[in-house]
Amino acid sequence: MAKVPDRYLEERRQEILSAAARAFIEKGYSATTMQEVATACDLAPGTLYRYFPGKADLIAAVVGECMGSYHDVMAEVTDEAPTPGEGFRMLGEHVAAGLPQPGWQDDCTLRLESYLASRRDEVLRERLEGPLRETISDLAGIIRAAQASGEADPDVDADALALLLHSAVAGLSALGLPLHDAQAASAAWRLLMQLVTGLMVEQRVSVDA
Numbered sequence: 001m002a003k004v005p006d007r008y009l010e011e012r013r014q015e016i017l018s019a020a021a022r023a024f025i026e027k028g029y030s031a032t033t034m035q036e037v038a039t040a041c042d043l044a045p046g047t048l049y050r051y052f053p054g055k056a057d058l059i060a061a062v063v064g065e066c067m068g069s070y071h072d073v074m075a076e077v078t079d080e081a082p083t084p085g086e087g088f089r090m091l092g093e094h095v096a097a098g099l100p101q102p103g104w105q106d107d108c109t110l111r112l113e114s115y116l117a118s119r120r121d122e123v124l125r126e127r128l129e130g131p132l133r134e135t136i137s138d139l140a141g142i143i144r145a146a147q148a149s150g151e152a153d154p155d156v157d158a159d160a161l162a163l164l165l166h167s168a169v170a171g172l173s174a175l176g177l178p179l180h181d182a183q184a185a186s187a188a189w190r191l192l193m194q195l196v197t198g199l200m201v202e203q204r205v206s207v208d209a
Contacts, residue, residue, distance in 0.1 A: 012041075012043075012051070013051055015041050016037065016041050016043070016048065016051055016052065016058075017058075017061060017062050017065060019037050019040040019041050020032070020037050020058045020059070020061075020062050021062050021106070021110060022040070023036055023037055023040065024059060024062065024109075024110055024113050025106050025109050025110060025113075028113060029055070029059055029113040029114070029116070029117045030117070032055070033055075034048055034049070034052075034054075034055055034058070037058065056117070056121055056123060056124040056127070059110075059113065059114050059117060059124070060114070060124060060127045060128060062110055062114075063110055063111055063114040063128065063131070064131055066107045066110055066111060067131045067132070067134075067135055069107075070135060071134070071135065071138060073094065074091060074138055074139070074142075077090050077091050077094055078090075078091065078142055083146075083149055083151060084142060084145035084146040084148070084149050084151060085146040085149065085151030085152060087142055087145075087146075088142050088143065088146050088151075088152075088197070089193075089197065091139075091142065092189070092190075092193040092197075093190075093193075095169055095189055096186045096189050096190045096193070097186070099169075099172065099173060099176060099182050099185045099186040099189060100176075100182035100183050100185075100186055101182075104173065105173065105176065105177060105182065108170070108173035108174060108176075108177065109177065111170065112170075112174055114128055115128070135166065136159070136162045136163055136166050137159075137162070139162040139165060139166060140158040140159045140161070140162035141158075143156070143158040143161055143162060144158045146200075152200045153199075153200050156200055161196070165192075165196070168189065168192055169189065172185040172188055172189055173185065
């Protein structure tokens with residue numbers, strides 16, 4: 001039997017993930033079935049299970065794609081910044097600009113679905129924990145770099161601040177959906193960034209003085 005090209009397998013995998021993401025967004029994780037995802041991709045259920053053994057594997061992969069894209073953006077923004085502190089500011093502005101976008105709101109819906117599902121599925125919770133901690137750790141690394149360059153107060157707990165900001169993004173994204181007011185969420189995020197950066201700079205100046 002001829003070997004199936006890796007490119008074809010990856011294209012099929014991405015097609016499955018796209019179909020699953022649409023289903024999770026439109027119907028929710030609990031209401032979505034593997035059969036529906038298979039039908040959307042014109043696959044036999046048995047073929048789908050060769051790619052993903054279960055629905056938890058499917059949503060973990062979908063959310064993993066979202067988090068992977070966020071890591072890429074974080075790296076791109078900070079690499080372009082002249083200093084770590086400026087990278088932190090640019091990343092905050094990227095979030096503010098992204099909050100009103102439909103694609104951002106879709107990603108938010110997927111993450112919320114995965115978080116809720118993980119409360120009832122210990123295996124899924126364990127699979128999501130690593131990528132989530134990595135996301136927060138990457139942000140903490142940017143804050144530490146700003147501290148090391150003298151652009152931020154070294155006494156600020158970088159891990160705690162990263163967790164606060166990540167939680168704020170998730171909360172504002174979630175509230176923006178039922179309120180149908182993503183612009184308000186964006187404005188609230190900009191205000192939070194002003195408060196955080198202002199406090200960090202103010203404390204740094206006080207320490208230097």
